[in-house]
Amino acid sequence: MPSAKLMQGNEACTIGALVAGLEFFAGYPITPSTEIAELCSEELPKVGGKFVQMEDEIGSIAAIIGASLTGKKAMTATSGPGFSLMQESLGYASETEVPVVIINVQRMGPSTGMPTSPAQGDVMQARWGTHGDHPVIVLAPGNVKECFDLTVRAFNLAERYRVPVVVLTDEVIGHMREKVVLPDWKDVEVEDRARPAAPGGYRPYEADPDGGVPLMAPFGEGYRWHVTGLFHDETGFPSGKAEVADRLLRRLDRKVSKNEPVIRDYVTESTEDCEILVVSFGSSAMSALSAVRRARREGVKAGMLRLKTIWPFPEEVVRELSKSAKAVLVPEMNLGQLAYEVERTVGCHAPVVRIGKVNGDLFRPDEIHDKIMEAAK
Amino acid sequence: MSDILKYFRQDRLPHIWCPGCGHGTVTGALVRAIARLKLDKNKVCVVSGIGCSSRAPGYLDFDTLHTAHGRALAFATGIKLARPDLKVIVMTGDGDCTAIGGNHFIHAARRNIDITTIVMNNNIYGMTSGQYSPMTPKGFLGTTAPYGNVERTFDLCKLAEAAGATYVARGTAYHAQMLVDLCEQALTHRGFSVVEALTQCPTYFGRKNKVGGAVELLEWIKDRTVNSKAAAVLPPEKTAGKLLIGELYKNPQPEFCDEYDKVIAQVQRKFDGFRGGVRGCEQNSD
Ligand SMILES: Cc1ncc(C[n+]2csc(CCOP(=O)(O)OP(=O)(O)O)c2C)c(N)n1
Numbered sequence: 001m002p003s004a005k006l007m008q009g010n011e012a013c014t015i016g017a018l019v020a021g022l023e024f025f026a027g028y029p030i031t032p033s034t035e036i037a038e039l040c041s042e043e044l045p046k047v048g049g050k051f052v053q054m055e056d057e058i059g060s061i062a063a064i065i066g067a068s069l070t071g072k073k074a075m076t077a078t079s080g081p082g083f084s085l086m087q088e089s090l091g092y093a094s095e096t097e098v099p100v101v102i103i104n105v106q107r108m109g110p111s112t113g114m115p116t117s118p119a120q121g122d123v124m125q126a127r128w129g130t131h132g133d134h135p136v137i138v139l140a141p142g143n144v145k146e147c148f149d150l151t152v153r154a155f156n157l158a159e160r161y162r163v164p165v166v167v168l169t170d171e172v173i174g175h176m177r178e179k180v181v182l183p184d185w186k187d188v189e190v191e192d193r194a195r196p197a198a199p200g201g202y203r204p205y206e207a208d209p210d211g212g213v214p215l216m217a218p219f220g221e222g223y224r225w226h227v228t229g230l231f232h233d234e235t236g237f238p239s240g241k242a243e244v245a246d247r248l249l250r251r252l253d254r255k256v257s258k259n260e261p262v263i264r265d266y267v268t269e270s271t272e273d274c275e276i277l278v279v280s281f282g283s284s285a286m287s288a289l290s291a292v293r294r295a296r297r298e299g300v301k302a303g304m305l306r307l308k309t310i311w312p313f314p315e316e317v318v319r320e321l322s323k324s325a326k327a328v329l330v331p332e333m334n335l336g337q338l339a340y341e342v343e344r345t346v347g348c349h350a351p352v353v354r355i356g357k358v359n360g361d362l363f364r365p366d367e368i369h370d371k372i373m374e375a376a377k
Numbered sequence: 378m379s380d381i382l383k384y385f386r387q388d389r390l391p392h393i394w395c396p397g398c399g400h401g402t403v404t405g406a407l408v409r410a411i412a413r414l415k416l417d418k419n420k421v422c423v424v425s426g427i428g429c430s431s432r433a434p435g436y437l438d439f440d441t442l443h444t445a446h447g448r449a450l451a452f453a454t455g456i457k458l459a460r461p462d463l464k465v466i467v468m469t470g471d472g473d474c475t476a477i478g479g480n481h482f483i484h485a486a487r488r489n490i491d492i493t494t495i496v497m498n499n500n501i502y503g504m505t506s507g508q509y510s511p512m513t514p515k516g517f518l519g520t521t522a523p524y525g526n527v528e529r530t531f532d533l534c535k536l537a538e539a540a541g542a543t544y545v546a547r548g549t550a551y552h553a554q555m556l557v558d559l560c561e562q563a564l565t566h567r568g569f570s571v572v573e574a575l576t577q578c579p580t581y582f583g584r585k586n587k588v589g590g591a592v593e594l595l596e597w598i599k600d601r602t603v604n605s606k607a608a609a610v611l612p613p614e615k616t617a618g619k620l621l622i623g624e625l626y627k628n629p630q631p632e633f634c635d636e637y638d639k640v641i642a643q644v645q646r647k648f649d650g651f652r653g654g655v656r657g658c659e660q661n662s663d
Pocket of ligand 1: 427428429430469470471472497499501505510
């Protein structure tokens with residue numbers, strides 16, 4: 001039975017995770033993400049799941065990778081300083097293809113920054129924070145309901161492609177309360193990783209070199225396989241061979257890049273004839289949308305593109321929508337991170353205007369509206 | 378012999394360790410203990426960090442996880458908590474365990490999670506070719522201690538005990554039989570068990586410190602240790618400055634996963650079986 005409830009973004013993320021089949025949470029308290037850990041500690045044992053508060057975020061992500069290797073769906077939640085500490089094993093999960101979900105409720109950085117203020121400064125870190133080329137998927141909810149939807153989706157994508165998936169929210173999305181109508185749990189589509197049928201002849205990393213996803217056996221079921229963060233061949237054992245490394249890294253990358261059209265997720269409004277295209281995400285997009293609507297009412301052909309999947313970056317969509325634009329505006333609570341990608345994609349077709357806000361305050365719609373009017377002149 | 382060979386991935390041999398390295402002796406002792414206990418290969422999971430010692434699981438025929446430097450115990454905590462029925466063993470080096478992994482080590486001990494940790498202490502960072510570690514004795518040389526190490530070492534066993542480990546033992550590659558016994562005791566102990574295994578690194582520690590090759594290093598290990606039972610009756614001057622070997626601490630305490638299961642038993646509700654069903658939320662958010 002669909003039910004309406006007043007809830008917080010962090011709560012919606014947790015419920016989404018539980019509906020997606022979360023069985024294991026490891027985390028370390030940090031504002032503004034802590035409610036997720038608190039709720040998991042309360043709810044998981046009720047469904048026979050496990051919660052553990054680790055000694056730090058390094059341990060938290062390590063523990064969820066361990067749990068995921070036993071076949072359980074596992075997640076952690078954190079914010080900037082903790083997300084920085086997780087980078088090491090985020091790379092490990094990419095290299096070893098262990099599905100995990102990381103919720104990063106962004107706050108102002110760098111460093112301890114402003115713990116209770118929203119920001120969107122982790123866009124690039126979420127993509128490139130760990131060393132080496134690596135696949136990662138990053139989703140960005142724009143309201144409380146989407147915290148639920150995209151956390152479910154994060155689990156589904158993690159299971160399908162065997163990659164770490166980051167749900168990138170922020171302090172406002174995480175703490176904001178909205179009335180949310182959640183679907184009947186039974187109507188929610190939930191995916192599970194593909195498993196081998198039986199241990200005989202299991203080659204843990206055998207897959208189509210063009211972005212194939214290998215079958216994943218759970219630990220403790222007789223497969224007796226080896227997992228390592230070293231470059232490895234199809235058997236899972238380390239290999240120093242150049243062609244093995246090349247094949248693996250390209251396959252890992254292709255898992256995501258090849259499937260970008262499927263992973264892609266965005267919302268548009270008034271983009272059919274738009275001359276001023278506003279590209280945004282998360283809580284900035286709420287203010288941006290209100291600015292776009294006002295500009296429209298005032299006769300300016302403004303349009304809005306809100307990204308729900310940030311990485312892989314939907315180049316084709318941005319290129320297409322910006323074709324007829326006189327200007328592309330990118331409001332975000334950082335000094336221009338998503339804007340880098342937009343600039344790269346739009347090229348010389350239209351000027352890209354960075355609208356960065358880094359004082360810990362949310363955009364006011366009129367700040368963005370002013371920029372739209374300026375660009376429309 | 379054949380009963381221990383079945384626990385090895387023989388097709389992965391030869392191993393990467395240098396001639397004379399003690400890591401093989403320690404690995405052999407662990408596997409002999411596993412064979413004695415006739416553990417089911419399918420229900421053992423061996424986890425390691427990074428280092429020469431941490432390569433051991435790759436040669437063992439279990440589910441094996443070679444993680445990041447220092448993190449083995451954190452990964453192992455996830456595995457054990459998710460699958461308490463598995464026998465989880467961590468193989469780690471002195472640097473991996475006490476330097477970069479020190480925090481995970483004391484917290485795993487504090488939780489008393491049922492994991493057996495075998496620390497291969499060769500008093501040096503082997504894999505990165507001989508830098509000093511938190512277990513390099515004062516005055517000894519390393520490539521980053523060219524004038525002699527000025528830092529003090531941990532007493533790893535006392536550290537483990539103080540942090541909450543409920544079984545602590547120290548053995549050596551010289552006393553190979555005793556090491557098998559200690560591993561066996563650790564494996565049968567329910568709770569966090571630690572075996573510090575003193576082992577030799579002839580390539581870096583022995584050569585740099587001019588102690589000699591494998592044989593001389595084993596003699597050196599023998600000379601700096603004394604059996605804890607013998608020590609109890611020896612005059613203090615005979616034991617001064619020596620490391621005790623044998624079972625050093627045993628104090629069974631409630632185990633972490635068992636305690637968590639008690640919480641589950643208290644709060645778990647009946648659900649309709651559908652995993653998305655009524656699990657989780659509405660009915661649970663009271
Ligand atoms: C984060 C990180 N820092 C440093 C290293 C480099 N490194 C690899 S092994 C090692 C030391 C291993 O020493 P120890 O744990 O004593 O094991 P041994 O090789 O002596 O068996 C270091 C520093 C690394 N792999 N990762």
